[in-house]
Each structure stands twice: as C-alpha cells, then as structure tokens.
Amino acid sequence: MAEEKSKRDENALIAERRRKLDALREAGNPFPNDFRRNALAEELLQSYDRHEDEYLREEDVRVSVAGRMMAKRVMGKASFIKLQDRTGQIQVRLERDRLPDDVYVAFKKWDVGDILGTSGALFKTKTGELTVMAEELRLLTKSLRPLPEKFHGLSDQETRYRRRYLDLIMNEDSRDIFRRRSAIIAYIRAFLDAQDYLEVETPMMQTTAGGAIARPFTTHHNSLDMSLFLRVAPELNLKRLTVGGFERVYEINRNFRNEGVSTQHNPEFTMLELYRAYADYEDLIAMIEAMLKGMSQSILGTEQVDYQGEHYDFGKPFERMTVEEVVLKFNPEFDSAKLRDRDYLADFARNLGIGVEHSYGSGKLLIEIFEKTGEDQLRQPTFVTQYPTEVSPLSRRNDDDLFVTDRFELFIGGREIANGFSELNDSEDQEERFRAQAANREAGDDEALQYDADYIRALEYGLPPTAGLGLGIDRLVMLLTNSPSIRDVLLFPHMRHEATP
RNA sequence: GGGGCGUUAGCUCAGAGGUAGAGCAUUCGGCUUUUAACCGACCGGUCCUAGGUUCGAUCCCUAGACGCCCCA
Numbered sequence: 001m002a003e004e005k006s007k008r009d010e011n012a013l014i015a016e017r018r019r020k021l022d023a024l025r026e027a028g029n030p031f032p033n034d035f036r037r038n039a040l041a042e043e044l045l046q047s048y049d050r051h052e053d054e055y056l057r058e059e060d061v062r063v064s065v066a067g068r069m070m071a072k073r074v075m076g077k078a079s080f081i082k083l084q085d086r087t088g089q090i091q092v093r094l095e096r097d098r099l100p101d102d103v104y105v106a107f108k109k110w111d112v113g114d115i116l117g118t119s120g121a122l123f124k125t126k127t128g129e130l131t132v133m134a135e136e137l138r139l140l141t142k143s144l145r146p147l148p149e150k151f152h153g154l155s156d157q158e159t160r161y162r163r164r165y166l167d168l169i170m171n172e173d174s175r176d177i178f179r180r181r182s183a184i185i186a187y188i189r190a191f192l193d194a195q196d197y198l199e200v201e202t203p204m205m206q207t208t209a210g211g212a213i214a215r216p217f218t219t220h221h222n223s224l225d226m227s228l229f230l231r232v233a234p235e236l237n238l239k240r241l242t243v244g245g246f247e248r249v250y251e252i253n254r255n256f257r258n259e260g261v262s263t264q265h266n267p268e269f270t271m272l273e274l275y276r277a278y279a280d281y282e283d284l285i286a287m288i289e290a291m292l293k294g295m296s297q298s299i300l301g302t303e304q305v306d307y308q309g310e311h312y313d314f315g316k317p318f319e320r321m322t323v324e325e326v327v328l329k330f331n332p333e334f335d336s337a338k339l340r341d342r343d344y345l346a347d348f349a350r351n352l353g354i355g356v357e358h359s360y361g362s363g364k365l366l367i368e369i370f371e372k373t374g375e376d377q378l379r380q381p382t383f384v385t386q387y388p389t390e391v392s393p394l395s396r397r398n399d400d401d402l403f404v405t406d407r408f409e410l411f412i413g414g415r416e417i418a419n420g421f422s423e424l425n426d427s428e429d430q431e432e433r434f435r436a437q438a439a440n441r442e443a444g445d446d447e448a449l450q451y452d453a454d455y456i457r458a459l460e461y462g463l464p465p466t467a468g469l470g471l472g473i474d475r476l477v478m479l480l481t482n483s484p485s486i487r488d489v490l491l492f493p494h495m496r497h498e499a500t501p
Numbered sequence: 502g503g504g505g506c507g508u509u510a511g512c513u514c515a516g517a518g519g520u521a522g523a524g525c526a527u528u529c530g531g532c533u534u535u536u537a538a539c540c541g542a543c544c545g546g547u548c549c550u551a552g553g554u555u556c557g558a559u560c561c562c563u564a565g566a567c568g569c570c571c572c573a
Contacts, residue, residue, distance in 0.1 A: 012545060013511055013527055071536080078533035095533060112526080125534050149512040149525045151537045156512085158568045170512095263570085353573085485569095499508090499549065499567035 017144045020109055030142050035117035039063040042087030044122065045130060053124035065090055065132060066117035066140060068169065071150065074108060080131070083116060084169075091131040092118050103137050112150075113143035161493050177481045177489055180299060184477055185252060187295050188272055197248040197274060202237035204230055204254065208450040211235030211394070215258040215447050217267075230256035233470065234273050235394065236455045239423060242275045242466050243458045250274035252473065263485040264415065267494050270473040277464040280422045281406045284467045285383050288410060288418055289318050292381070299480050307413055307482055312380055318410070319378075322386040323366060326374035339366065340403060359443050363388025363403065378411035387421075393433040393449055395421035410471075417476060420469025427459035 024030035044063060048056060067083035067090075077096040082089045096104035110116070119136040148154040153170045160167040160174070167174045189199065207226070209216035211233030219228050234251050241249050254268045261267065276284065296303045296314045303315035321329070324339050331348075338344035345365035346356050354368050366388055378384070386404040389397055395405035407421035424430050434456070440448035477489040487493035 011511065016527065071538095073535050073538050074532085075535065075538075076532040078535090080535045080538085082536090091536085093534075097533085125536095127534075127536075129534090129536075131534090146511045146526060149537090151525065152513040154512070156568090158508095159512095161568090496567065 013146045014144050017111060017142070017146075020111075021142045021144065023109075024139070024142060030139065032138070032140060035064075035066060035138055035140055037064045037066040037085075037117060039065050040087040041065065041067070041083070041085050041090035044090055045088070048122055049130050051124075056122045056124060056130075061122040062119065063122060063132060064117065064119040065092070066115070068115050068143075069110065069112055070147075072110075072112050077104070079107070081116075083118070091125075091129055092120070092134050092137075093123075093125070093131050094134045094137060098133065098135060099137060106139075107137060110139055111143060111146070113145070113147045114139055115141035115143065158495075161487050161495055162498060164491055174488075177477070177483060178491060180481050181473075181477045181489055183299055184295060184480060185473065187298055188252065188291070188473075191291050191294065192248075192250050192274065195248065197250050197276075198246050200238070200241060200246070200249050200251055201253065202231075202234045202241075202251060204256075206231050206237075208452050210450055210452045210455065211237075212255075212257075213391075213393075213447050213449065217256050217258045232257055233271070235468065235470070236452055238273055238275050238468065239463060239466070240455070240458045242277055243461055243463050247277035247464065248275070261494055263487070264475070266474065266486050266490055269486070272471040272473060273468065275423070275466055275468040277466045279467045280465070281385075281408055281420055281467050284420045284469050285408055288420070288469060288471065289381075289383075296480065305479060307479055308484055310379060310413060312412055312479075314381060316380075319380055319382040321382060321384055323370050323374075323384055323388070323404075324386065326378070326384055327366065327370050330373045330377050331369070345369065357443075359440060359445075361390045363390030367391045375411060375416070376414040379413055381410065381412045383408045383410055392421065393437050394424055394430075396424045396426075397429070412479060415475055416472070417479075418469055418471040420467065423463065423466040423468055425459060425463035425465060427456055430459055431456050 021030060044065070048061065051059075065083055065085065067085035069081050070084045070089060071080070071082040073080045079094045081092050081094065083092055094104060094107060099107075117138045117140050118132060118134045120132045120134045123131055123133055125131050148166070148170055154160060154166055160171070164174075168178075193199070205219065205221075205228040207228060209229035209232050211231070212235065214232040216229040216232050219230060220226070221228055233255055234253065238249055238251060250272060251274075252270065252272050255271050256268050257265075258267065259265060276287075293303055293314050296305060303313070305312040305314055327339070328334055328336055334348065335344065340362045342362040342365065345362050346360070349356050349365050349368055349372075352369065352372050354372060356365065360368070367390075370384075385406075385408045386398065386401075387395070387407040387409070389395070389403060389405050392405040392407050395407040398404050398406050405421055405424075408419075409416050410418040424433070434449065434451045437449040438451050441450070474486050474489055477483070478486060481489060483489050
C-alpha cells in the first residue's frame with residue numbers, strides 16, 4: 001500500500017534525480033560522512049566581507065564550507081553556486097580547470113537542493129560579493145525532490161505547516177521565528193534560574209486532570225489497565241512540590257486541551273508555570289512585568305512591540321483594572337450598584353446573548369460579561385485583578401472581600417497571556433471548592449475540576465503561603481514575532497489528515 | 502456549529518461550457534565574474550474527490566475532503 005503510494009508520488013523530476021542517484025551508487029557511496037567544514041557562511045561574511053579582493057588574495061584565506069545548494073548558475077566552464085548553512089548563504093565559484101579532473105563535469109549533473117561540501121580560498125567578485133574559489137567539491141547528500149521555485153519560494157500555508165522542513169529550507173522568516181522562540185524560552189530560564197528557581201518536570205499523564213478548567217484528552221495504560229488523562233495543567237503537582245519544600249519551582253512544558261483548533265488554539269501548547277512561596281499575587285505581577293520588559297528589550301532590542309498593525313508599549317507601567325472596573329468601563333449602561341446582583345447580572349448577560357444556566361452564580365455571570373464585552377478591548381498590556389471566587393477554585397480569597405480572589409490575568413492585544421494568583425492553601429476551603437466543582441460536574445459541566453483527594457492530603461501537610469502563575473509561551477512568541485496564527489510559532493502545528501483524493 | 506474565500510504542472514500563478522496556459526525548475530545545446538544569470542529547443546496535467554445537468558464539464562449545480570479568514 002505504502003509502496004503503491006510512493007510510486008504514485010513519483011513524477012518525472014524525482015525519477016530523473018533517482019536515476020542520477022543510481023549512477024552515483026555505481027560510482028561509490030553517494031552519502032559520505034567524512035567531510036568536515038571549518039567555517040560558517042555568516043562568520044565568513046562578518047570576518048571578511050569588509051576586506052577588498054586584493055587583501056583576501058594576499059592573505060590566502062582557505063576555508064571549508066558545506067550546505068545545501070540553493071542556487072546554481074552555470075556559465076560553460078565556470079559556475080557560481082550558493083550554499084546555505086544554519087547561519088546563512090555563501091557564494092562559491094567553480095572553475096573547471098581549478099578543480100580535480102572530472103569534478104566539474106560531475107557537478108553539472110547535481111541539482112539545486114543537493115548538499116555539498118567545498119574547500120578553497122576567499123575572494124571577491126567584481127560586484128564585490130565574498131566568494132569561495134573551489135579547489136575541492138563533493139556531493140554529500142543527493143536530494144531527490146525539487147525545491148520550490150527560487151523567486152517566490154514556498155508560500156502555500158498548508159504545505160508550510162505540513163512540511164515544515166521545506167518551509168525552513170526556503171523561508172528565512174520562518175527560521176527566524178523559531179530561533180526567536182528558542183531565545184525567548186532561554187531568556188525565561190535565565191531569568192528564573194537567576195532567582196534560584198528550580199526547574200522540574202511533572203507527569204503529562206495523570207489519573208485526574210486538575211489545575212485548570214478544561215476538557216482533557218483521555219488515554220489508556222494497557223498493562224495497568226487504567227485510564228489516564230493528558231494533563232491540562234501541571235499546577236497541582238507543582239504545588240505538591242512546594243509543599244515538599246521546593247519553594248521556587250517552574251516547569252516549561254506542554255499542556256493538552258481537548259478543544260477547538262484555531263489561530264489562537266492548538267490542542268497541545270506550551271506553558272510556563274511557576275510557584276513561589278512567601279509571595280503573593282502582587283509579587284508575581286511585579287515579576288512578570290519586569291520579565292516581559294526585559295525580554296522585549298533582549299529579544300527585540302526595544303520595549304516597543306509592533307503586532308499586526310497595532311503597537312504595544314512594554315516600556316510604560318502596565319495598566320491595572322479589576323474585573324468589575326472592566327465591566328463598568330465597557331458597559332456604560334451597567335448599573336454599578338448591581339455588580340453582584342444575580343438577577344440583574346443574569347438579565348444583563350441574556351441581553352448580550354450569553355446562555356445563562358441555573359447553576360451560574362453572580363461571580364460566573366460577571367466573568368461571562370467580562371469575557372464577552374471586556375477582554376477583547378484590553379489592547380495595551382493590562383493586569384486585570386479581583387476575579388470572582390466562584391470561577392477561581394484554586395485561588396486564595398481576598399482578605400477584605402470574600403466574593404473575589406487575589407488573582408490576576410495579563411492581557412495584551414485582547415488576549416490572555418498570563419494567569420496567576422495567591423494560592424489557596426487552606427485545605428478545608430479547598431475541599432469545599434472541589435465539592436462545588438464536583439456539583440457542577442454532576443450538573444453536566446465536563447470542564448469542571450475533578451476532585452483530587454491526594455492534593456487535599458498534600459495541603460493538609462501545609463502549603464506555605466505561595467503565589468503561582470501560568471504564562472502561555474506560544475501566544476507570547478506570537479506577539480514577539482508578529483505572527484498572526486499560533487501555527488506560525490509551532491514547528492509542527494496540529495493539522496487534520498492530509499486530504500486523500 | 503454558521504458564513505465567506507480558495508484548491509489548475511514540482512513551485513508561483515493565469516484561464517475559458519468545446520484539443521489546458523505562462524514564468525521558474527527539469528532535459529538537451531551554447532556560454533570562465535553570475536545575482537530571479539542569459540540565449541535556443543524540448544518536456545511536463547487525476548484542472549481536490551464523487552455524483553448531477555449537458556451533445557460535451559476542469560469550468561455550471563449538489564455533496565464531501567483539505568486549507569485560509571470571520572462569527573458563535
């Protein structure tokens with residue numbers, strides 16, 4: 001079956017190259033692995049591009065470079081090619097009479113996309129381009145599939161996502177996004193490591209899916225014959241570690257949520273979660289703001305972030321509003337005396353087209369109205385605080401106002417980037433909150449938190465006063481790479497099965 | 502879940518109810534400083550899939566697949 005498919009997949013271009021590969025096999029091993037380079041394209045440009053041709057010839061700078069042949073311009077007995085390595089491209093000049101016998105004739109059969117190694121001396125062409133004059137040239141890997149057209153490159157979105165390797169070969173912009181993603185994560189690690197945080201890894205497979213309000217994926221362990229959930233968050237395990245005395249912990253890893261796929265959502269996505277004992281949510285607000293400012297400066301070289309036609313100022317102090325303030329600001333007709341009046345909130349919500357369930361209390365209704373009318377308006381970096389207790393089952397209640405918790409979310413460009421709070425460390429209060437969630441579950445809410453008895457047991461040993469937060473890495477990378485879709489910042493985004501005609 | 506747009510050569514794209522087009526790539530020939538090299542010749546197609554309408558459908562209609570975007 002697979003064989004038939006691969007045969008159908010063959011076209012004349014591939015068949016031609018396969019014939020060339022057959023000929024190479026006749027002559028020896030077409031996949032040698034004994035060539036070693038001593039220079040990279042970008043390094044050479046940095047070191048030598050400022051020098052004149054005369055200087056280069058005098059110095060006789062001999063280098064070995066290797067990479068994928070991205071351009072091939074043959075002019076009879078001489079050619080120019082471009083080799084692309086991980087840093088960029090370097091031009092190579094081939095002259096038949098400077099190369100060993102027959103190498104140039106063989107080269108003429110090689111294709112754009114083949115991987116080559118070459119050695120020679122640097123010089124500059126008459127148009128001033130730094131170039132290697134080849135004295136040795138070897139084919140290191142034969143490429144059987146033709147690359148996209150050299151001028152327009154690969155622009156088909158679907159192919160770019162499905163064949164990321166091809167996208168990376170062809171699109172420097174795409175390579176840049178993933179280098180920047182790596183730099184962002186490295187920045188976070190350095191930032192936290194400098195504050196004595198311990199990086200940990202906790203299970204992806206859990207017997208109860210806790211720590212976030214979300215629908216989990218399920219799987220099954222055969223030899224133990226037990227159902228398992230892919231985690232929706234690492235939260236409860238990280239707090240268990242805080243109980244254990246790791247007072248500053250973080251994890252950067254994948255979460256899985258069995259929900260829709262969109263430009264903002266991928267079924268698996270990367271989160272930073274961290275916990276810090278003897279701190280409250282205000283400490284984390286200050287920390288995350290400092291981290292994002294420093295990150296922007298480090299990654300972009302500025303605290304001014306341009307994103308899809310909008311401009312976000314990371315330089316100014318981030319804005320602060322409570323949930324109730326947001327609701328009042330964007331709903332001028334809302335009666336500010338009735339922010340906690342369940343009947344008023346229910347009517348208001350229905351008028352907005354929100355489906356109101358009997359089980360919804362005023363906290364849930366308030367947050368529904370907030371999400372429907374406010375979130376999208378929060379363009380500049382804004383910390384929203386004082387989330388209702390009803391929708392914050394793991395957060396510590398506010399000392400002065402038990403209706404809300406000491407919780408914040410950070411919004412940028414209308415999107416939630418981070419969510420954090422002072423942790424609920426009263427095991428008896430947590431037990432009650434779990435029961436309330438369990439009741440919602442009974443009522444049919446399959447996103448409600450599952451009761452986690454061991455977590456209660458851990459809290460009973462004593463979780464020090466702690467604050468924690470989660471930060472969506474993918475959305476942050478989107479912001480700092482000006483990417484409109486989460487797929488642009490995931491190397492292998494989730495896609496449906498490829499269409500089979 | 503609803504709506505809009507798209508799917509044609511390896512890639513980027515035109516196109517019309519009646520034998521399917523271009524550029525690049527490939528193949529062959531020429532060319533020792535090119536920059537999307539150039540000049541000449543050739544080659545290359547399940548027009549996403551299945552049904553329907555029609556003398557005839559890749560084009561029109563219906564359904565589906567996949568992708569992009571918007572809304573819930």
